[in-house]
Amino acid sequence: MDLYLPIAEVSVNAPLLVALGCLVGFMSGMFGIGGGFLMAPVLVFMGVPPAVAVASQANHVVASSASSVIAYSRMGSVDWRMGGVMAAGGVLGAVFGVEVFRVLRLLGQADLVVALSYFLFLGVIGALMLVESLQAVVRRRRGEAAKRRRVRHPRWLYAWPLRLRFPRSRLYISVIPPFALGAFAGVLSAIMGVGGGFILVPAMIYMLRMRASVVVGTSLFQIIVTTGVTTILQAGRNQTVDILLSGLLLFGGVLGAQLGARASTRFRPDSLRAIMALIVLLVGLQMGLGLFVPPADPFAFAPGPPR
């Protein structure tokens, strides 16, 4: 069944989009990532203009994250205070990022920056996470105790002013590092069209050293706020949000997210991280290697408005 999208101005296969939304939603609920980094390349492959794909999937991320956050909050695993601080940074970052993206599109360099960001961030984070989680899996198999962290309170994290208690995360730290982290994820959200979960989840575990059980729910809460702001900014500034496209995606997405949040309790966290790391790494490599392949046609239409 084909459907004509009013903003994207292309005809797409509706059941296929629902299935895609469901698959990405499942991963979102399972790993605490928005899944945008997986969806954008698939949508573009299906013929949706990249600008519309990025903006509309941000709205899909809002829906599937909302669906999973509610599921996680029932289990008591959302740190609202930490999520709120990060979301405040995320809003600031998103506003800044949407403007940067506009300039990049006008310069015709948006493709390059997007591909490089995917390659750099997904590649590095995927590789680091894969190594760490495989080590953890191996240790568990051998029956060794988890390695104690060397420093509980690293100076660079605890030397900042404005300290605040985060009881759910079992932290007493300055609000500046989580705010900065949220802002960084917000910029990426606008430029890469993603929620930023693949940055937030590892950063919250390895840098902020939050309690592992609240990381996924808190990251999703921050993602809702950031992608919600991104959607409104993209609709208001660029008119690139296709409500029909995001409607199809989120219909599948909310179902998938619920299933994913349930399935996540059946796996061990280190195995989950290893699978997620592998997916992140593969997508990053695939996007990055495209830069080295000689193009079939040296000319291409530049995305973005001809203004």
Add this chain to the structure above:
Amino acid sequence: MTLLALPPPDTAAVSAALTETRVEVTSGFRGARIVLYGAVFNPSRRPSDVVVVVRGPERPIRLVRKVRVAGVWLNSRPVVFEGAPGFYMAASSRPLSQIAGFGVLRRSAIGVDHLRIEAPQEQRTITSYGVRDVVVSRLGADYLDWRRAVIRLMEGNDLYRVDPQGVRYVDRGLFRAEVDLPTEAPIGRYETEVWLFQDGKPVAARFRPLTVEKVGIERTLYEFAHGLPWLYGFACVLLALASGWVASVLFRRS
């Protein structure tokens, strides 16, 4: 008083009509095929040729060229081309180059090679050696490559087409041509031109408008998104939050 024997009117004429003058883009839109019928009145018996041209609404095109820098393929600075129709079709009964000469085709912009596609920001007029208004293109010798790329990419998307067998005679003097609009065809006002050529010169022409427009829910959503963009954005986010909430409620019950 003698009745002057008037010579038969020597002027040839052409008439044409489209099976549809309005194409509605609904949620099930997958492109459209419109048939153009026409008749040639040719009392002089001189051989004549019919050329059917369909032009979509003009829109600027941004083009980049991939250049290799240190092993990585990068985009060049984008070049904006203006005057390019969003859809273009030229159908005839034999190749355009056999019907009329270069200058005639160029003047009426018939055939993709004769479209007035230009990159005004890349050109400036200067006075050199006392000759005024020399057009200098900063794209230099590559200019033709760029222009050809515009046409090649548009042809790749089925938006530009030249069909030297596109006009078919179904009966004496009666011809038909098919206009295939792809799903990506731009929304707006199209112009259909039917040219009659004799001895390499246009002797008659007919113009028929064609409108492609969104209707129903497609139109409502499009106008909402462009008329009240901020409110539309809020509505999208609210819809997303609500559907996330509904899903979690439904799943808790089950």
